[in-house]
Amino acid sequence: MTIWRTTALYYLNLIFYLIFLNSCAAVKAPSGGPKDKTPPVLIGSDPPQGTTGWSGNKIRLFFSEYMSETGLEKAFSISPKLRGKWTVELHDDVIMIEIPEELESNRTYILTMSRDLKDEHSVSLEKGGQIAFSTGDIIDSGEISGKLYDEEKVSVHLWKWEEGIHRDSIYFSQPEYTADAADDGSFSLQYLSSGRYCILGVGRESVGRPVGSAVFRLGLPISENLLLNDQDIITNVTMRMKTNEFPLKLTRSDIIDQRWGRLFFNRSVRELPLENLVHIIQDDTLLYTPEIFFDPENENSLIFFVDSLKRDIKTIVKSTLIKNENKIVLDSMRVKTKVPSKTDTTFLEIKKPGKTLILSPDKDGGPPVEIILSRPVEKYRSLFSYTLTKNDTDTVRMNVVWDTPMKINIVPENGWEENLIYSLTLNSLDTLRYISLEDPIYSIKITTKDRLGYGRLKGIIINQQIQQLVIEAVSIENPSDRYPTVVNSDSTFELNTLPSGKYTLLFFEDSDNSEDYSYGEIFPFKRAEWFYFYPDTIDIRANWDYELKEINLGLK
Secondary structure (H helix, E strand, O other): OHHHHHHHHHHHHHHHHHHHHHHHHOOOOOOOOOOOOOOOOEEEEEOOOOOOOOOOEEEEEEEOOOEOOOOOHHHEEEEOOOOOOOEEEEEOOEEEEEEOOOOOOOOEEEEEEOOOOEEOOOOEOOOOEEEEEEOOOOOOOEEEEEEEEOOOOEEEEEEEOOOOOOHHHHHHOOOOEEEEOOOOOEEEEEEEOOEEEEEEEEEHHHOOOOOOOOOOEEEOOOOOOEEEOOOOEEEEEEEEEEEOOOOEOEEEEEEEEOOEEEEEEOOOOOOOOOOOOEEEEEOOOEEEOOEEEEOOOOOOEEEEEOOOOOOOOOEEEEEOOEEEOOEEEEOOOEEEEOOOOOOOOOOEOEEEOOOEEEEOOOOOOOOOEEEEEOOOOOOOOOOEEEEEEEOOOEEOOEEEEEEEOOEEEEEEOOOOOOOOEEEEEEEEOOOOHHHOEOOOEEEEEEEEOOOOOEEEEEEEEEOOOOOOEEEEEEEOOOOOOEEEEEOOOOOEEEEEEEEOEEEEEEEEEOOOOOOOOOOOEOOOOEOOOOEEEOOOOEEEOOOOEEEEEEEEOOOO
16 A cells, blocks of 8 residues: 555656656747837858858758748849759758759859748848859959838849840740848849849839739839940939739620610729721621710719610620820720610719818819719700809809719809808709609708918929920828929929928929820830939928029939
8 A cells, every 4th residue: 555655656657757848848928918010130141151162952041030931932043053952851940941053153143032031920020131152262342222112012133145145025924033122112232243233123022023914013123125244333223113013804784774884994084095996796797886974973983965865775885995105004995885775864963072072272273073974964065054153142253064974063264262162953854764853853962161372382403414304293191192393403492382281293204295294114114214312301391492502313
């Protein structure tokens, strides 16, 4: 009995001892607390950065913390491109790269790390990096750096432009060098040999790919090539990114009744010329050229208006091919559609505005109140009588203008007064359902706020060397609001009626005299226009002059 008790106590103590050891060994980070947002850092490599006489085989990279396998394969690239396959393996905070093939002699090889590389907490590198090794006695030391301007993540591609290679074919080949830009768009390509190079900005989603249908965001340089001599450093290479969209295509047509319908496209049609844009073909013999106008509620669709289509016969809508130089703007498409067999007998509706509206008077007396109808109506038909009053009693004369068969613009003859309450009443003149409201009276309460304020921006540029220079003030609140003006021959400029607000300033060489920035073309190659962003934000206040003196655009 004593032996049994002694044995039992021995094993019981052993169990408690093992549990104690396990609790001591299981050291964990305390739960809760702030999430780890510190980017991982490369703290060393074997062989070290700058090694010469390198024979290849293996590279070990040491990081400041455990790394993640997610995105590991695509996080690395080697330039110049290797013929054979090389492998990447993760061992906690060490990444092993194995290169099985024999390397070229007297050549600098660059290992590039992209920002796809993340630690175990999914925090990316702060910026991409490069390490160089040489199979010869020296490390090439040329460098190209600059900045890409875009709101999204971007990267840069670089090719060495060898003799005998046509310029237009370069971008359609695999890039020899790649680098991810930092969050502010800055990039650096290091350890380059002397020679002539071509550069291109791309969206991060397209890094490493030749230019093709899958590459949407591109940034072209302002010069045809970059020439590096031994140990040269080229800085301030700047590119503005642009989304290259697919050609417009007609995707479907919905005919609402015999007189009108909607045409749907794959993206915005706001820049399309509307004349003879589509034709409607019925029974292969009847050809209609409808009136076309923009859909006031959908920028990806158009409205067509026609005399009268026939029911229950084959109907095709055909879009016209539109090209701008070698670029297709609108593809030629044929889509089947159907004219409804029943007549639309619903009442006309006012889709916009609602029963209340708030607006701020502008310098031109507007903005107009836009009456959006539920269907198109002949422009010159008298649909409504209109009454506009202020302060409940005073009648106000107004201008009523049909903008399209679905949109009517209304504005007081002498403009809106600020801080008043107006009442706009529309009264149906017809009892026919198709062109009358179900409730014949539609009233809108309009409250006006303070009048929009305007200020003036003026300045002078020093060392101005560009013959046709444009300055454009771009609203930070609404970047689609842009106010360009040409810089005078004496290097001065004025923007006299800028709405109050904060702006960035863009200067660019208007080489095509369009007063719009030209981003260049991939094929045939056409360089982008030179540009410069003023580093400070401009705050325009009502009735104030904002003057910029001695602006230096960095031109030599």
